[in-house]
Amino acid sequence: MTFDQLLQNLANGISLGALYALIAIGYTMVYGILRLINFAHGDIVMIGAYAAFYGVAMFILPWWISFPLAILLTTGLGMIIERVAYRPLREYPRINLFTSAVAVSFLLENLANVIFGGRPKAFERPAFMNEMITIGNTQVVSYTPFIIITAVVLFGGLLYIVNRTKVGMAMRALSKDIEATGLMGINTDRIILFSFMLGSALAAAGGILWATKFPQINPWMGVMPGLKAFIAAVLGGIGNITGAVIGGFLLGLTEIMVVAFFPSLSGYRDAFAYTILILLLLFRPTGIMGEMQAEKV
Amino acid sequence: MSLLKLDSLTKQFGGLTAVKEFSTGLEAGELCALIGPNGSGKTTIFNLITGIYTPTSGTVTFNGQDITGWRPDRITACGIARTFQNIRLFKGLNVLENVVVGKHLRLKSDPFSATFHLPNYRREDEAMFAEGLELLDSLGLSRLAYEAPTSLPYGEQRKLEIARALATDPKLLLLDEPAAGMSPTDSEELMVFITHILKTYKLTILLIEHQMRVVMGICPRIIAIDHGETIAEGTPEYIQNHPKVIEAYLGVADYA
Amino acid sequence: MKKRRNLILTLAALILFGGFLYYAQHTFNPYILRILNLCAVFTIFAVTFNLIFGYTGQFSLGHAGFAAVGAYVAALLTMSAAQKSANFFLKPIISPLANVEIPFLPALLLAGLFASVVGSLVAWPALRLRGDYLAIATLGFSEIIRILLVNLQPITNGALGLKGIPSYTNLYWSWGAALVCIFIIKSLINTSYGRAMSAIRDDEVAAEALGVSLFKHKMMAFAVSAFFVGVAGALMANLISTIDPKVFLFFLTYQIVGITVMGGMGSLTGSTIAAILYTVFLEALRPIESPFTIGPLNIPGIPGMRMVLFSILLLTVILFYRRGLMGTNEFSWDWLIGLFHRKDTALAAPTGGAEK
Numbered sequence: 016m017t018f019d020q021l022l023q024n025l026a027n028g029i030s031l032g033a034l035y036a037l038i039a040i041g042y043t044m045v046y047g048i049l050r051l052i053n054f055a056h057g058d059i060v061m062i063g064a065y066a067a068f069y070g071v072a073m074f075i076l077p078w079w080i081s082f083p084l085a086i087l088l089t090t091g092l093g094m095i096i097e098r099v100a101y102r103p104l105r106e107y108p109r110i111n112l113f114t115s116a117v118a119v120s121f122l123l124e125n126l127a128n129v130i131f132g133g134r135p136k137a138f139e140r141p142a143f144m145n146e147m148i149t150i151g152n153t154q155v156v157s158y159t160p161f162i163i164i165t166a167v168v169l170f171g172g173l174l175y176i177v178n179r180t181k182v183g184m185a186m187r188a189l190s191k192d193i194e195a196t197g198l199m200g201i202n203t204d205r206i207i208l209f210s211f212m213l214g215s216a217l218a219a220a221g222g223i224l225w226a227t228k229f230p231q232i233n234p235w236m237g238v239m240p241g242l243k244a245f246i247a248a249v250l251g252g253i254g255n256i257t258g259a260v261i262g263g264f265l266l267g268l269t270e271i272m273v274v275a276f277f278p279s280l281s282g283y284r285d286a287f288a289y290t291i292l293i294l295l296l297l298f299r300p301t302g303i304m305g306e307m308q309a310e311k312v
Numbered sequence: 313m314s315l316l317k318l319d320s321l322t323k324q325f326g327g328l329t330a331v332k333e334f335s336t337g338l339e340a341g342e343l344c345a346l347i348g349p350n351g352s353g354k355t356t357i358f359n360l361i362t363g364i365y366t367p368t369s370g371t372v373t374f375n376g377q378d379i380t381g382w383r384p385d386r387i388t389a390c391g392i393a394r395t396f397q398n399i400r401l402f403k404g405l406n407v408l409e410n411v412v413v414g415k416h417l418r419l420k421s422d423p424f425s426a427t428f429h430l431p432n433y434r435r436e437d438e439a440m441f442a443e444g445l446e447l448l449d450s451l452g453l454s455r456l457a458y459e460a461p462t463s464l465p466y467g468e469q470r471k472l473e474i475a476r477a478l479a480t481d482p483k484l485l486l487l488d489e490p491a492a493g494m495s496p497t498d499s500e501e502l503m504v505f506i507t508h509i510l511k512t513y514k515l516t517i518l519l520i521e522h523q524m525r526v527v528m529g530i531c532p533r534i535i536a537i538d539h540g541e542t543i544a545e546g547t548p549e550y551i552q553n554h555p556k557v558i559e560a561y562l563g564v565a566d567y568a
Numbered sequence: 569m570k571k572r573r574n575l576i577l578t579l580a581a582l583i584l585f586g587g588f589l590y591y592a593q594h595t596f597n598p599y600i601l602r603i604l605n606l607c608a609v610f611t612i613f614a615v616t617f618n619l620i621f622g623y624t625g626q627f628s629l630g631h632a633g634f635a636a637v638g639a640y641v642a643a644l645l646t647m648s649a650a651q652k653s654a655n656f657f658l659k660p661i662i663s664p665l666a667n668v669e670i671p672f673l674p675a676l677l678l679a680g681l682f683a684s685v686v687g688s689l690v691a692w693p694a695l696r697l698r699g700d701y702l703a704i705a706t707l708g709f710s711e712i713i714r715i716l717l718v719n720l721q722p723i724t725n726g727a728l729g730l731k732g733i734p735s736y737t738n739l740y741w742s743w744g745a746a747l748v749c750i751f752i753i754k755s756l757i758n759t760s761y762g763r764a765m766s767a768i769r770d771d772e773v774a775a776e777a778l779g780v781s782l783f784k785h786k787m788m789a790f791a792v793s794a795f796f797v798g799v800a801g802a803l804m805a806n807l808i809s810t811i812d813p814k815v816f817l818f819f820l821t822y823q824i825v826g827i828t829v830m831g832g833m834g835s836l837t838g839s840t841i842a843a844i845l846y847t848v849f850l851e852a853l854r855p856i857e858s859p860f861t862i863g864p865l866n867i868p869g870i871p872g873m874r875m876v877l878f879s880i881l882l883l884t885v886i887l888f889y890r891r892g893l894m895g896t897n898e899f900s901w902d903w904l905i906g907l908f909h910r911k912d913t914a915l916a917a918p919t920g921g922a923e924k
Contacts, residue, residue, distance in 0.1 A: 111829070114825060114829040293712075
């Protein structure tokens, strides 16, 4: 492999990792607070992409209106899901919450199938994302830096909210102990809703960016990214936002690099994530950034 | 020879030393109490004896056998049973079944003959239930045999935990704050009950207690610990008047 | 003698059920038969999931993978050499497998055995994990199995899948297997081993402190479950006669979880009823996906609509019947007879009132 190819793969891996990371944040925030594997999160990604697609293709909006609008709409959907399908079950066994997430996931996918049609649609990138950028002998299409830059800006914003604002402090408190946080006079319902809002917004952004990188959208497009992002969240130590970002980049880079160095393994590409996941779970079950939590006996 | 011998047991969690160089021995038939303020490492010692934690260093010898680092179920099989501070009954099983689960480790029939209810299993199963009922009866719980454990009053739930532990045929019984959350009269009654089972089942009992007064009357020997270390060991009178105990324990939370 | 009466009732019910199967197998059209067979397959899926999760408390999402193992083993063992060579046109099948063709019963048992071995191999490391971590790890294993199926072309024919698997599955096989599965799991639950499993579900720490070996009992639940899941996978392969790795995506596992929760965690009766309802419901809704006419209106079919309705139904059950259809209750003759008695008294009351 030449040096240029390496750089190209690196750019590819980092942009894929950025997408995993964006989606992983929503998983990790929800898990950190509710201990819920929100399997509908991947479908939020899909809805985000479709909303952006229809904004441009049907309502002929320019991308800079369509994309934020899509994020807004999808965020609203994410909040409705929390309110309708998760909040009433919070006091019940967690299998109910999990099954509810599965049912919501089924519903979103199949509604999308009914409304948008099962056939893949071609997502049109805004013109400025199709430019070829040449640095030395390395060529990348401009959507790659756009994805990376957007993701980094969003991470910065998120870290600011989580670490520097009151809501962020409440979120962190909630992930330690919901009940105690409630007793402190914090409206836990609102903070949980807020977490879903943030997570869904990032997932929608991730979905749109995903569609610019892989410009074919279909009702099931969110399933695999969702699962991979979840694995990224576990890799980073579920419940830990920085961990989710690290896990996302790590997973994206690994997937691209292993195939780049060992092309014969390309058929097993999807298996890497699971293999890394299982090995990690067995040897360091709390992930890279997670803290060890011993059960009180 | 001591029934249980703990030799400089140490347990560290990260940088925190929960138990430090803890050594003691228990003679067969003895009733001994482990006291100390909250967070002094009492339950950790239990967890080290019963295999829930593996000690960082030191050994646990039971009946002449080194059982350090064994899995909890194997330790129970060789004769150590325990109860928990926060009651941990099986909610999905009734009172009698809770006790009978304690008999499972002595079951000889294999899963196959059990599934097909072959005669050898049926005999054993019937015997398990009969013994379980007998045990409940001797502890005055038989009228509740078919109730859900969660429907029992608090004190009875504690007794059921003890009954369940007794079902495993232990030589040594570890009771973790058996009187926690009980009124003074109830806890006194419970202590009488404990001396009763000590004799009836020929046990050796080590019990953790937070309130010193409760154990004063019944335990000939008391070990006081603080910050994971033994600070005094001896008769109730000796412990009661020991300056270190008063400082670490009584001085802080004026219980006695 | 209640015991005797119940035994007689059970035998009578079995004979009646056998008669029904005989009648159905000989008179119903293939479409209905296929649905009835699928009911049995999904019953096995749900009942086995209940053993692992509802009774032993181990949140495993590996069902699709175990079913895949069973399906492929049975398919490869029952297909004729000619069918196999017709299937494997991209890469030839490896030699010993190419000519093997065995009857259905040993193929079913081997399918179960293989799935059980794979299940145990998965469980062996994964059982050190608890709760959600176990769920993710088993889901990962299940997906790895599927990816292997895509890539091990000389054995599995890769993404093309297998076509022309002999349709051996009939009502006797499928419902026979389902009844055996229910019987064995029910019996196992009622033994001391079953109580130990429930103890593990309720409180692992306390169970272990009472001398219950966690590993042994969890492993037992996994091995037994995976065996029957493998058999169900085999029944499915020899029923739908075409399989490919996509059939065994983790959607299948999700469906099984949904069915089991709908039926009630900890109720085999619930699992059975929910599996049958699910299969029948999904088929009954098929018409709405093809064009139909109501009076003057011509309504075009809406593909995918029945899965939408199923998701809404699942969501409704989860949100409003949180314990599922049956909760943890089981069907028993005493319960049924008690029901009739209550009805009698309820019916008698108004008449008594009228006489006054």
